[in-house]
Amino acid sequence: MSEHHHGHDHDHHHHDNHFTDMEARVKALETVLTEKGLIDPAAIDAIVETYETKIGPRNGARVVAKAWVDPDFAEWLKRDATEAIASLGYTGRQGEHMRAVFNTAETHNLVVCTLCSCYPWSVLGLPPVWYKAPPYRSRAVIDPRGVLQEFGLILPETTRIRVWDSTAELRYLVIPERPADTDGFSEEELAGLVTRDAMIGTGLALSGETLR
Amino acid sequence: MNGPHDLGGAHGLGPVAPEKDEPYFHGEWEKRALGVTLSCGAFGAWTIDESRHARESLPPATYLSASYYEIWTRALETLLKRHGFVSQAELDGGHRLEPCASPKRVLKADMVAGVLAKGAPCDRPAEGLPRFAAGDPVKTKNFNPETHTRLPRYARAKLGRVEAVQGFFVFPDDNAHGRGENPQWVYTVVFDGPEIWGEGADPTLTVSIDAWESYLEHV
Numbered sequence: 001m002s003e004h005h006h007g008h009d010h011d012h013h014h015h016d017n018h019f020t021d022m023e024a025r026v027k028a029l030e031t032v033l034t035e036k037g038l039i040d041p042a043a044i045d046a047i048v049e050t051y052e053t054k055i056g057p058r059n060g061a062r063v064v065a066k067a068w069v070d071p072d073f074a075e076w077l078k079r080d081a082t083e084a085i086a087s088l089g090y091t092g093r094q095g096e097h098m099r100a101v102f103n104t105a106e107t108h109n110l111v112v113c114t115l116c117s118c119y120p121w122s123v124l125g126l127p128p129v130w131y132k133a134p135p136y137r138s139r140a141v142i143d144p145r146g147v148l149q150e151f152g153l154i155l156p157e158t159t160r161i162r163v164w165d166s167t168a169e170l171r172y173l174v175i176p177e178r179p180a181d182t183d184g185f186s187e188e189e190l191a192g193l194v195t196r197d198a199m200i201g202t203g204l205a206l207s208g209e210t211l212r
Numbered sequence: 213m214n215g216p217h218d219l220g221g222a223h224g225l226g227p228v229a230p231e232k233d234e235p236y237f238h239g240e241w242e243k244r245a246l247g248v249t250l251s252c253g254a255f256g257a258w259t260i261d262e263s264r265h266a267r268e269s270l271p272p273a274t275y276l277s278a279s280y281y282e283i284w285t286r287a288l289e290t291l292l293k294r295h296g297f298v299s300q301a302e303l304d305g306g307h308r309l310e311p312c313a314s315p316k317r318v319l320k321a322d323m324v325a326g327v328l329a330k331g332a333p334c335d336r337p338a339e340g341l342p343r344f345a346a347g348d349p350v351k352t353k354n355f356n357p358e359t360h361t362r363l364p365r366y367a368r369a370k371l372g373r374v375e376a377v378q379g380f381f382v383f384p385d386d387n388a389h390g391r392g393e394n395p396q397w398v399y400t401v402v403f404d405g406p407e408i409w410g411e412g413a414d415p416t417l418t419v420s421i422d423a424w425e426s427y428l429e430h431v
Binding site: 023027030037042044045047048050051052056093094095114117122125126132133135137138141145158160161168197 | 229247251267307367409420423
């Protein structure tokens with residue numbers, strides 16, 4: 001098994017340039033593939049730059065803010081989230097089949113992928129480590145209240161909790177409720193209240209106070 | 213397969229531990245791992261379902277102790293070897309030693325924006341009519357294939373109801389193993405918490421999965 005063959009990698013590097021096993025392993029992979037003409041290191045740079053600067057939770061926040069101020073857009077999101085979101089320019093990888101799920105006073109939505117790491121990249125960017133890790137994936141479906149508590153979110157006992165396990169190619173975006181103290185806020189200001197966690201369901205939108 | 217990836221309902225895996233102001237990457241190697249994985253996906257040599265199966269086929273102890281980029285990287289090595297792009301000797305030595313298979317496509321920098329914006333839709337033109345409709349009570353099947361499936365263990369042999377017909381999608385259980393796309397209708401099926409977790413379950417909880425038609429039977 002390849003797992004047992006990485007020890008030697010340390011021999012190739014200077015002592016002031018300590019490589020962990022994974023650093024060495026990925027370096028070897030990239031080097032071999034580049035030497036074979038199979039990958040373009042500049043393409044890797046472009047991918048990384050895209051997810052560091054262009055595709056992230058600001059996209060989703062704009063979707064949510066628009067849904068808060070524009071009832072027609074909110075209806076479109078409910079009916080065909082993929083198209084509605086595409087109208088704002090957010091399309092593509094891991095956002096091909098979008099569904100928007102709306103929190104209400106009675107129901108709180110929470111999204112997980114128990115089987116791997118499915119996540120709506122086109123609107124939220126790359127998933128955080130905890131979303132892909134065993135504790136969240138194991139407990140979101142059996143103990144969502146316990147999980148939410150670890151995010152500092154304690155919901156009323158009567159609130160219904162709906163957990164969406166992303167087992168197929170549909171990708172879920174939670175539309176949190178608009179905070180009560182935001183009358184007169186611009187769409188741009190509202191977007192500033194929409195956190196990544198609020199769109200996964202592990203948080204709520206920030207209160208308008210935050211901006212004052 | 214009943215692998216280490218099928219985590220819903222497992223105990224003892226610790227607190228979630230969200231990281232405040234988490235960076236997108238924890239180290240340079242994670243950036244390269246992401247880029248290499250997506251670049252190799254562009255070869256067109258394997259499907260997303262085959263790559264998911266390669267990840268869940270890692271030894272359970274490895275899977276559960278690895279970060280996700282490590283899982284991706286280890287699975288990618290498997291896929292690259294399986295499809296003749298690299299040899300173990302090359303991975304060990306860190307350099308090219310031999311010729312390899314030809315990819316359908318090499319992802320160049322100027323293609324990245326277009327490829328990411330386009331994505332890879334997994335729905336297909338519908339054939340036939342869905343067997344189930346929104347509101348139908350259904351039971352999920354009980355099966356334990358050693359091969360890839362997207363019906364989690366916790367949701368097998370459970371009573372639920374169809375909430376929505378979601379479209380006609382590539383069937384991963386076949387596609388992961390080169391048996392063709394064989395698309396089927398996909399449904400959102402919702403279960404009451406007590407149906408899944410029994411005694412002591414949170415009565416305010418409902419859980420839904422997205423299920424291919426062949427996972428379901430009429431009640």
